[in-house]
Each structure stands twice: as structure tokens, then as C-alpha cells.
Amino acid sequence: MEKQSPLNKHKRRSKYALPLGGVFLILAVIGLVSVAGFCIRLTNRIMDNTQEKSKFEDYLLPVVMFDPVEFDSPEHADPLFLLQSSLWGTLLSNTDKYTYDESAMLVVPASDLDVYAAKLYGSNVKLQHQTIEDFDVTYPYDPETKTYGVPVMGQTSQYTPQVTKIEKKGDLYTLTVGYIPPGTLWEAAVGGSKYEPEPDKYMIYQLKKVKDGYNILSIKGLDTWEAEQQSGTEQVPEITTQDAAALSRFPAV
Known part of the structure; x- marks a missing residue:
């Protein structure tokens, strides 16, 4: 039986190694693109919290x-x-x-x-x-x-909320809420304008995440909030009986 020379064996391996290596390279590129696309989509979802803002706006409207x-x-x-x-x-x-x-x-x-x-x-x-x-x-x-x-005629809203910023620390949420006057929305609709209406003022809402949604803890003017932050005199929301009972289960440090 004729033996193949080492040179012929090397040529045969090289013949299949090139396309096989190309396949792995293509798969690697596809994987890299997929991972990059996933990261971009995840980043966009994190940065663009429009849906969360809209949810809070619906919740705060009657307030x-x-x-x-x-x-x-x-x-x-x-x-x-x-x-x-x-x-x-x-x-x-x-x-x-x-x-x-x-x-x-x-x-x-x-x-x-x-x-x-x-x-x-x-x-x-x-x-x-x-x-x-x-x-x-x-x-x-x-x-x-x-x-x-x-009555059928109901209530005319003075303002509608526009949540511009959401800060979260544990189960506490701090929302910056713009107050949009009804005339601004009406003028934009009639004139066909696509501009973002400017709030008359801003208020700070503190909310707590609870089992079935949220509870409003406080409402403060922007000036009051900023002054408290600068002076370090921010008032801590009162602890409810349920919160106190939950805290009592933990040993004192």
C-alpha cells in the first residue's frame, strides 16, 4: 500500500482548513453583531424610559x-x-x-x-x-x-402632568413633574404644532413602591426640594405601622 508523504497530508488538511476557518470567522462576526445589537437595544430601553414616564403621568393625573x-x-x-x-x-x-x-x-x-x-x-x-x-x-x-x-359637565383640569425625570433608590421614587396648562395643549392641537409644551412650573413627587402600585409620600416645590438638598434637611417620609413592624424583625446594629 502506497504511503502518503507528509507534504500531501499537509496539503489535504490545508484544503479543508481554509473554508472551515472561514465558516467559524463568519459565525464569530454574526455572534459579535448579535451581541452588539442586543447591547444597543438594552441600552436604549434603559435610557429611554418614556413608557415608565407615561405610566406615572396617568397615575398622577387626578392629583x-x-x-x-x-x-x-x-x-x-x-x-x-x-x-x-x-x-x-x-x-x-x-x-x-x-x-x-x-x-x-x-x-x-x-x-x-x-x-x-x-x-x-x-x-x-x-x-x-x-x-x-x-x-x-x-x-x-x-x-x-x-x-x-x-354632573355630566364634569371638571376642567387646571394642569396635566409631564414627568421629566425619574430617580429610584430602593422602593422610593423621586419624580420631577412639569405642570402643563390646558391652553398650551389646545393651542398646539389647533395650530398643528409638534413642539413640546413648556410646563408652567415643576414639582417634586416622592412615591413608594407598594404591592399593587405606588403611594404618594410627599409633594414639594422645586425650590423647597433644592433648598432641602443643599442644607441636608430633607424630611424623611413618616414610617407607617406596617413599615415599623417589618423593621422590627431585623436585629439592631
């Missing part, structure tokens, strides 16, 4: 629309504002489930407002149910049936 005075705890907020925002939060999320009475008013149970108040501000907030008067609109409260009557 911002009443332009509340700043507070460091919901328990210290204006009771009428808490009632108004809870009513409109309820309406914006559940309008279809309510019926009209003989006066053509939407009938809304007060208990639904209590549920939404807990969704916005936590279970420690207790609403003071009463007839609400907003400008020329009245929302009568019936203590016997424990329901509110909502």
Missing part, C-alpha cells in the same frame, strides 16, 4: 389636575384636595361601571373613593366625605346612600 399645595405627608394635605383627587381618580379608571340617576348625574359610591384614596396615598388616609364644590360645579354627597352625584 396634578387640582394643583395641590405642597405637603410632606398625605395626612397633612388639604382634606378637600384628597377628596377631589380620589373622586377623579375613581372616575378616570371606572367610568363605565356607574349608572345615572333621574337627575342625569353619575352615581358613585363613597367606598370607591376610599379604595382609590388608599391607592394614591396609602391606607392611613381617611377621607372626610362631604359635598364638593369646584368653581361652578357641585358634586353632592348623600350621607344616607353614601354616594356622590357627578
Whole structure:
């Protein structure tokens, strides 16, 4: 049997090594491109938090629309504002489930407002149910049936929220919220303009992530917030009974 020379064996290996090496090179390039594409998409998702901002804007709409005075705890907020925002939060999320009475008013149970108040501000907030008067609109409260009557004309929003910045530390969120006046949005729509409306002012909202969403801890003016940050006198949100119970399970350091 004729033996192959080492030179012939080397030529045969070289013959198959070239295309095989090319295949591996192509696969390596494809893998590199795929990894690079994944990294770019991941970076874009991290940097572009438009969807998260939109979610917070929907959540804050019934609050911002009443332009509340700043507070460091919901328990210290204006009771009428808490009632108004809870009513409109309820309406914006559940309008279809309510019926009209003989006066053509939407009938809304007060208990639904209590549920939404807990969704916005936590279970420690207790609403003071009463007839609400907003400008020329009245929302009568019936203590016997424990329901509110909502007229068809409804409420004109003073502002809509525009979340411009989100900062997260654990389960605490700090949002910079711009207040967009309704006239700006209307003028842009009528004129066909595509410019971003400028907020009248900015407020700082502190939220806490909870099981079913978020709770508002405080609302502060931008000047107040910046002054607290510079002086180091930022007020820590009050710890609830549930938080205290959770902390008590950890040993003292």
C-alpha cells in the first residue's frame, strides 16, 4: 500500500482548513453583531424610559389636575384636595361601571373613593366625605346612600402632568413633574404644532413602591426640594405601622 508523504497530508488538511476557518470567522462576526445589537437595544430601553414616564403621568393625573399645595405627608394635605383627587381618580379608571340617576348625574359610591384614596396615598388616609364644590360645579354627597352625584359637565383640569425625570433608590421614587396648562395643549392641537409644551412650573413627587402600585409620600416645590438638598434637611417620609413592624424583625446594629 502506497504511503502518503507528509507534504500531501499537509496539503489535504490545508484544503479543508481554509473554508472551515472561514465558516467559524463568519459565525464569530454574526455572534459579535448579535451581541452588539442586543447591547444597543438594552441600552436604549434603559435610557429611554418614556413608557415608565407615561405610566406615572396617568397615575398622577387626578392629583396634578387640582394643583395641590405642597405637603410632606398625605395626612397633612388639604382634606378637600384628597377628596377631589380620589373622586377623579375613581372616575378616570371606572367610568363605565356607574349608572345615572333621574337627575342625569353619575352615581358613585363613597367606598370607591376610599379604595382609590388608599391607592394614591396609602391606607392611613381617611377621607372626610362631604359635598364638593369646584368653581361652578357641585358634586353632592348623600350621607344616607353614601354616594356622590357627578354632573355630566364634569371638571376642567387646571394642569396635566409631564414627568421629566425619574430617580429610584430602593422602593422610593423621586419624580420631577412639569405642570402643563390646558391652553398650551389646545393651542398646539389647533395650530398643528409638534413642539413640546413648556410646563408652567415643576414639582417634586416622592412615591413608594407598594404591592399593587405606588403611594404618594410627599409633594414639594422645586425650590423647597433644592433648598432641602443643599442644607441636608430633607424630611424623611413618616414610617407607617406596617413599615415599623417589618423593621422590627431585623436585629439592631
